[in-house]
Amino acid sequence: MIAFGPVPSRRLGRSIGINNIPPKTCSYSCVYCQVGGTTEMSTARRQFYEPETILNEVRKKLQQSDAVSAQVDYLTLVPDGEPTLDINLEALLQNLSNLGLNIAVISNASLIWDPEVRRALRIADWVSLKVDTVNEDTWHRIDRPHGKLSLSSILKGIRTFAEEYEGKLVTETMMVQNLNDKPGEMHAIGKFLERIEPGCAYISMPTRPPAENWVRAPSEDSLNMAYNILADHIDEVAYLIDYEGDEFTQTDNLESDLLGILSVHPMRDTAVLKFLSEAGKSESILDELILKRVLKQTEYNGQIFYVRRFSG
Numbered sequence: 648m649i650a651f652g653p654v655p656s657r658r659l660g661r662s663i664g665i666n667n668i669p670p671k672t673c674s675y676s677c678v679y680c681q682v683g684g685t686t687e688m689s690t691a692r693r694q695f696y697e698p699e700t701i702l703n704e705v706r707k708k709l710q711q712s713d714a715v716s717a718q719v720d721y722l723t724l725v726p727d728g729e730p731t732l733d734i735n736l737e738a739l740l741q742n743l744s745n746l747g748l749n750i751a752v753i754s755n756a757s758l759i760w761d762p763e764v765r766r767a768l769r770i771a772d773w774v775s776l777k778v779d780t781v782n783e784d785t786w787h788r789i790d791r792p793h794g795k796l797s798l799s800s801i802l803k804g805i806r807t808f809a810e811e812y813e814g815k816l817v818t819e820t821m822m823v824q825n826l827n828d829k830p831g832e833m834h835a836i837g838k839f840l841e842r843i844e845p846g847c848a849y850i851s852m853p854t855r856p857p858a859e860n861w862v863r864a865p866s867e868d869s870l871n872m873a874y875n876i877l878a879d880h881i882d883e884v885a886y887l888i889d890y891e892g893d894e895f896t897q898t899d900n901l902e903s904d905l906l907g908i909l910s911v912h913p914m915r916d917t918a919v920l921k922f923l924s925e926a927g928k929s930e931s932i933l934d935e936l937i938l939k940r941v942l943k944q945t946e947y948n949g950q951i952f953y954v955r956r957f958s959g
């Protein structure tokens with residue numbers, strides 16, 4: 648299916664997803680990929696679909712959404728592969744932007760060293776680039792790139808793009824246990840991100856079946872560590888994690904509000920206590936949430952934090 652949705656997304660509101668690359672053509676074969684193993688590994692940009700075919704599918708989707716009064720905030724290139732492999736990307740983004748909606752692209756950044764790719768991406772209103780690591784060895788172990796790619800060229804390309812781009816640039820770092828979940832990795836990523844100043848650095852983790860079944864999510868302690876280290880370098884850091892525990896019945900709006908905040912970032916104990924006292928609630932709610940296994944207390948740098956548990 649070339650166009651799907653609209654689907655709700657925390658970052659982009661309601662978005663029509665666009666598959667401009669058939670599954671699963673990619674320049675990476677990430678160990679955590681939720682689309683499965685890469686069947687066609689490539690760095691060669693080429694045509695997969697006629698831009699007009701994609702545009703017609705999107706127009707149809709918009710008409711269907713309109714017919715049922717479904718709101719659409721973004722048109723998002725989020726294919727089952729790498730969207731910048733599409734040689735027609737610039738024409739496609741130009742045509743999509745003529746539809747009068749915001750355009751988003753979620754890319755692994757592997758071809759961002761190519762000026763033509765950067766020129767095309769500048770058309771989008773919102774671009775997300777993958778920065779899982781800035782360490783060559785980790786990059787090979789986690790993203791398993793095509794042999795023609797060079798990490799230093801990619802990082803240089805990201806820096807150049809950040810200087811040229813006028814839309815909202817965000818980054819996404821997928822954390823995998825025992826691969827990039829150590830403080831040294833996060834400090835190095837933080838230093839790199841400080842130079843490109845993304846609008847937000849998202850931290851995510853595998854929550855659906857990964858390409859390799861040995862892949863494990865990082866611990867809550869590691870997520871908290873990563874958040875705090877990145878937040879030392881840039882203003883806006885947020886988790887991008889689906890919480891399996893979200894279906895549990897919330898008995899109180901305050902619980903729901905607190906868990907909502909903790910789904911996006913950890914909170915210091917002092918901030919949580921202030922939050923509860925302002926709402927006139929007792930601290931016992933914290934013990935209840937810990938017993939329900941949706942909340943956990945953890946420590947980082949001598950400070951106590953409350954974090955969401957990501958499986959209920």
Ligand code: SF4
Nearest residue numbers: 673675676677680755
């Ligand atoms: S870049 Fe995206 S699509 Fe490609 S292998 Fe990695 S996670 Fe999968």
